[in-house]
Amino acid sequence: MSDSENTKSAVSLLDRVRIVLVNTSDCRNIGSAARAMKTMGLSQLVLVDPIEMPNGQAQALAAGATDVLSNAKVVSTLSEAIEDCGLVIGTSARSRTLPWPMLEPRGCGEKMITEASEYPVALVFGRESSGLTNDELQLCHFHVQIPANPDYSSLNLAMAVQTLSYEVRTSYLLSLDEDKQEHSTGNGTYIGKNSLGKKTFNAKSEDNELYPVTEESERFYQHFDNALKATGFIGDKHPGLVMTKLRRLFNRARPDVKEIKMMRGILASIERASMKGHQ
Ligand code: SAH
Numbered sequence: 001m002s003d004s005e006n007t008k009s010a011v012s013l014l015d016r017v018r019i020v021l022v023n024t025s026d027c028r029n030i031g032s033a034a035r036a037m038k039t040m041g042l043s044q045l046v047l048v049d050p051i052e053m054p055n056g057q058a059q060a061l062a063a064g065a066t067d068v069l070s071n072a073k074v075v076s077t078l079s080e081a082i083e084d085c086g087l088v089i090g091t092s093a094r095s096r097t098l099p100w101p102m103l104e105p106r107g108c109g110e111k112m113i114t115e116a117s118e119y120p121v122a123l124v125f126g127r128e129s130s131g132l133t134n135d136e137l138q139l140c141h142f143h144v145q146i147p148a149n150p151d152y153s154s155l156n157l158a159m160a161v162q163t164l165s166y167e168v169r170t171s172y173l174l175s176l177d178e179d180k181q182e183h184s185t186g187n188g189t190y191i192g193k194n195s196l197g198k199k200t201f202n203a204k205s206e207d208n209e210l211y212p213v214t215e216e217s218e219r220f221y222q223h224f225d226n227a228l229k230a231t232g233f234i235g236d237k238h239p240g241l242v243m244t245k246l247r248r249l250f251n252r253a254r255p256d257v258k259e260i261k262m263m264r265g266i267l268a269s270i271e272r273a274s275m276k277g278h279q
Helices: 010-015 027-039 056-070 078-082 105-115 156-183 214-230 242-253 257-278
Strands: 017-022 044-048 073-075 087-091 121-123 142-144
Touching: 010 017, 010 056, 010 156, 017 027, 017 078, 017 156, 027 044, 027 056, 027 142, 044 056, 044 078, 073 078, 078 121, 087 105, 105 121, 105 142, 105 156, 121 156, 214 257
Parallel strands: 017 044, 017 121, 044 073, 087 121, 087 142
Antiparallel strands: none
16 A cells, blocks of 8 residues: 555545445355455445355455455345445446436546545445346436446456446545645545546535435435325325436436425425315
8 A cells, every 4th residue: 555545534535435235146256346345445345135145155255355254244225235325326237227327437436436525435236137126226326337248248246346446446546646736635525537637526516515315315205205195296006107207306416415405395395285285
């Protein structure tokens, strides 16, 4: 590790990048993913309901990264794994029926490092057999697809972890360079630059407000769902795709915490008005 890499603030950026593996069936892939992570300086591994818990075979494949493996947190749902994260990016080997805001691997790395200055960020990987479900993908702000051979685009799980972790590391190293060049004040508002040095991302909104973490945005979506059911816009029996499309709309707009608060105030006023209407 270089001197600058050893500085506390810089190291904590990588410590706030979480790799989440959902429902992995072969624990050897978990071991290989741990190794891939450690080579790129990542250590936060979360396993959502693994089918096979890491055993000796997983340890053998983790090689020098058994610490990452033994420190892995095991949880039962994806929501639990990401509730405190302000940015969640889901990975997908193929295009889905409902298109979602997409990032290139490079952009994914930049965004993760930019926003890791504010809160934990997560990169979510799916099952070997079937990837992530639509419900799981809808919990993500963005999707990232490694632009592989269109005729054979599905990478081995651990290799996908390696490829995207490398992009995270590349952005992280760029952020260290910038810290040196710009004598960063360490105020946590690192602006991302793409490979051409053009500034791309900001970790906060235009009003300099934070973005909500998953737990807060899920409460907002729940409130929205309740309000739309109260007004009758969404039928109890046939909810359709309304909430999915609203999630996509709000993901695209990326409301900050103040805007979410305002939206919840609006929803509460609609609920009150619809109660009065029913009296
Ligand atoms: N057959 C599955 C692919 C699973 S591969 C499907 O059709 O979805 C296992 C996991 O590796 C995926 O869920 C994803 O997290 C990751 N992965 C594999 N190839 C990828 C690619 N080209 N881009 C992004 N992630 C990929």
